Amino acid sequence: xxxxxxxxxxxxxxxxxxxxxxxxxxxxxxxxxxxxxxxxxxxxxxxxxxxxxxxxxxxxxxxxxxxxxxxxxxxxxxxxxxxxxxxxxxxxxxxxxxxxxxxxxxxxx
Amino acid sequence: xxxxxxxxxxxxxxxxxxxxxxxxxxxxxxxxxxxxxxxxxxxxxxxxxxxxxxxxxxxxxxxxxxxxxxxxxxxxxxxxxxxxxxxxxxxxxxxxxxxxxxxxxxxxxxxxxx
Numbered sequence: 001x002x003x004x005x006x007x008x009x010x011x012x013x014x015x016x017x018x019x020x021x022x023x024x025x026x027x028x029x030x031x032x033x034x035x036x037x038x039x040x041x042x043x044x045x046x047x048x049x050x051x052x053x054x055x056x057x058x059x060x061x062x063x064x065x066x067x068x069x070x071x072x073x074x075x076x077x078x079x080x081x082x083x084x085x086x087x088x089x090x091x092x093x094x095x096x097x098x099x100x101x102x103x104x105x106x107x108x109x
Numbered sequence: 110x111x112x113x114x115x116x117x118x119x120x121x122x123x124x125x126x127x128x129x130x131x132x133x134x135x136x137x138x139x140x141x142x143x144x145x146x147x148x149x150x151x152x153x154x155x156x157x158x159x160x161x162x163x164x165x166x167x168x169x170x171x172x173x174x175x176x177x178x179x180x181x182x183x184x185x186x187x188x189x190x191x192x193x194x195x196x197x198x199x200x201x202x203x204x205x206x207x208x209x210x211x212x213x214x215x216x217x218x219x220x221x222x223x
Contacts, residue, residue, distance in 0.1 A: 008149075032210045043199055043214040044152065088151065092210045096142070099151040 002027045004091050006100035014108055019076040021103050023089030026070070033065055035074045036088040038102065044088055048074060079107045112136070115200050115215035122190050123223050130185040130198050130218045138204030141183040142212065143175060146197045158183060187220075195222045 003026040013019045021035075032051055036044035050056045050063040050072065062075040072091075076083055086102040113134045122128040132141065139160050144152035156165045158177045172194070174186040187194055197219050201212040 004151075034211070041197075041219075043197075043217040046211060046213070049211055090212075096154055096157060097210065097212060101149070101151045 002030075002091070002098045004089055004098050004100035006087075006089050006103045008101060009104040010106045011103055012106045012108065013079050015079060015081060017079050017107075019079045019083065019105055019107070021074040021076075021087050021089075021105065023072045023074075023091075023100055024070055025072070025089075025091045025098070027091065027093060027098075028067075028070065029093045030067075030070075030091045032092045033063070033072045034090040034092075034097070035061075035063060035072075036090060036099075037083075038086045038088055040086075076105075079105075081107050081109050083107050113200055113202055113213055113215035115198075115218050117218060118216060119219050119221075121221045121223060122187075124191065125189045128187050128190055128220065130187075130200075130220070132183045132185075132200030132215055133181050134200075134202045134215075135181070136202055136204070136213065137180065138202035138213075139180065140203045141177060142201040142203070143173075143183070143185050144199040144201065145194075146199055146217075152199055155185070190220070190222045192222050195220055 005024045035048040038044045048063040050065045056063045060077045064073045086104045088102040089100040090097045142157040143155045146152045155169045176184045197217045199217045200215040203212045
């Protein structure tokens with residue numbers, strides 16, 4: 001059974017700090033990796049996708065992928081209170097997504 | 110803007126009373142998904158359509174059915190809702206080709222069962 005594991009948190013960081021969110025997955029055949037942000041009571045919103053080993057940067061967000069270690073992470077630089085949300089890691093091979101339960105991030109002013 | 114639209118945003122039904130949730134999309138994506146998400150849990154895939162091909166997850170209860178009359182619309186029917194079916198129901202799309210796995214979500218429908 002395909003599994004995606006995340007620390008449920010909450011991860012608390014002060015405003016302006018770097019938040020580091022981690023995710024591990026069980027299926028070595030996974031090809032595509034995503035980070036979704038979900039505010040309370042809202043639907044998931046895609047913030048990053050990554051397909052190959054290494055880093056991918058988009059604004060304040062950096063996704064990191066290490067397929068050998070089956071590990072994907074998300075760094076949020078200069079964290080803002082508006083970044084407070086649950087971050088879902090999602091992984092897929094060639095068909096459907098498997099989501100982790102998410103990590104709650106709290107950014108304090 | 111092209112998007113995924115779910116109606117209604119909030120739905121209240123009675124125990125055992127059938128309910129239908131709808132999803133429409135203007136992205137012209139060929140794959141549509143229905144997820145169930147309960148509080149503090151991961152979205153759970155119920156089923157998906159690749160074009161008209163229906164794919165049911167093995168653990169989706171028979172109480173849940175789906176219809177996709179055309180590319181743009183997809184419906185989730187809950188035949189006899191129980192208290193345990195109260196959740197957020199999320200519709201998502203991806204495409205235009207299978208393998209492009211970025212999924213775009215609608216705003217969701219929160220279902221309450223009284």
